[in-house]
Amino acid sequence: MAMRLLRVGPAGGERPALLEEDGTLRDLSALVPDVDGALLADPAALDRIRAAVGARVLPALDPSGLRIGPPVARIGKxxxxxxxxxxxxxxxxxxxxxxxxxxxxxxxxxxxxxxxxxxxxxxxxxxxxxxxxxxxxxxxxxxxxxxxxxxxxxxxxxxxxxxxxxxxxxxxxxxxxxxxxxxxxxxxxxxxxxxxxxxxxxxxxxxxxxxxxxxxxxxxxxxxxxxxxxxxxxxxxxxxxxxxxxxxxxxxxxxxxxxxxxxxxxxxxxxxxxxxxxxxxxxxxxx
Incomplete structure (x- = not known):
């Protein structure tokens, strides 16, 4: 399942999130610590996110006034x-x-x-x-x-x-x-x-x-x-x-x-x- 992953919150304090097709912003911080190389290299973790999206159990975030940070943390190069x-x-x-x-x-x-x-x-x-x-x-x-x-x-x-x-x-x-x-x-x-x-x-x-x-x-x-x-x-x-x-x-x-x-x-x-x-x-x- 295709996903739009992002990180939201103040600079240096971003939390991982996912944007659904209908525009709902979902909090991923209970599932994964961040969107970074470790997550992207872990098929099992990505599958857990997909399963949670399908089960519609992820909490929603209010996007009002919420800063969007870079979508990838700890970039190597x-x-x-x-x-x-x-x-x-x-x-x-x-x-x-x-x-x-x-x-x-x-x-x-x-x-x-x-x-x-x-x-x-x-x-x-x-x-x-x-x-x-x-x-x-x-x-x-x-x-x-x-x-x-x-x-x-x-x-x-x-x-x-x-x-x-x-x-x-x-x-x-x-x-x-x-x-x-x-x-x-x-x-x-x-x-x-x-x-x-x-x-x-x-x-x-x-x-x-x-x-x-x-x-x-x-x-x-x-x-x-x-x-x-x-x-x-x-x-x-x-x-x-x-x-x-x-x-x-x-x-x-x-x-x-x-x-x-x-x-x-x-x-x-x-x-x-x-x-x-x-x-x-x-x-x-x-x-």
Missing amino acids: MVGIGVNYHDLVAEMRVGVPTEPVVFLKAPDTVVGPDDTVLVPRGSVRTDWEIELAVVIGRTVRYLDSDEEAMAAVAGYAVANDLSERDFHHGRAGQWGKGKNCETFNPLGPWLVTADAIPDPQDLRMRLWVNGRLAQDSGTDRMIFPVARLIRYLSHYMPLHPGDVINTGTPAGVALAQPEPKPYLRAGDVLELEIEGLGRQRQELKDA
């Missing part, structure tokens, strides 16, 4: 993929990469889907990036087939892989300085289990800046699809339950726009959604 959409390559007028462009992003950049995003001090080029996040559910190494890769997926979520372009393009060094600023990875609202998404390469994704549609594309435009990315990464690093892969962003980022490029500043509002995975909303403030 965040792996980012750059330049992975055909429409972005065309918009940027750059070459199609022959292998995935890989970078690492610190798990402490992850915040809830509606939490405040902080514009870093000294930033002049903070940019948005809607992305499909893939959450791993079993340990894998050196995979040889797409089937093995997809079997490792616990579920999917919406990610906003914010970037400070001047920090990682305009200054010496690697991308990390522009990717690891505080609050630069809103995630959620839900972790949607893999059985709910029959084809992760068939999802519409959209992002609005102050109500203006900026990104409108689909995961079918990926250069390296989900299965290929997991296979590729598994030959360079082990992937563990609870690890997250941000799979790249499509066309429509500020970096690709004519001058003056509409980079983000305090007071701006971002809204983004991926079909079947929910919606985010962030207000920006100065750090």
Whole structure:
């Protein structure tokens, strides 16, 4: 049975929950301690949740005023993929990469889907990036087939892989300085289990800046699809339950726009959604 798992409550004090099809929010804290790699790697625990949902014995939560946190706790590593959409390559007028462009992003950049995003001090080029996040559910190494890769997926979520372009393009060094600023990875609202998404390469994704549609594309435009990315990464690093892969962003980022490029500043509002995975909303403030 497909599930929408989430974590609700104040930052650092979230409890595990489940959102039913009719919008009822159910408390999972009597069944499992959290939504994390340990849960995602435990089929028996996931089956207990499914059985409790079927028996309709889980207590309901009042969502009024209840913060939604990141849907996965204690993320081991965040792996980012750059330049992975055909429409972005065309918009940027750059070459199609022959292998995935890989970078690492610190798990402490992850915040809830509606939490405040902080514009870093000294930033002049903070940019948005809607992305499909893939959450791993079993340990894998050196995979040889797409089937093995997809079997490792616990579920999917919406990610906003914010970037400070001047920090990682305009200054010496690697991308990390522009990717690891505080609050630069809103995630959620839900972790949607893999059985709910029959084809992760068939999802519409959209992002609005102050109500203006900026990104409108689909995961079918990926250069390296989900299965290929997991296979590729598994030959360079082990992937563990609870690890997250941000799979790249499509066309429509500020970096690709004519001058003056509409980079983000305090007071701006971002809204983004991926079909079947929910919606985010962030207000920006100065750090």
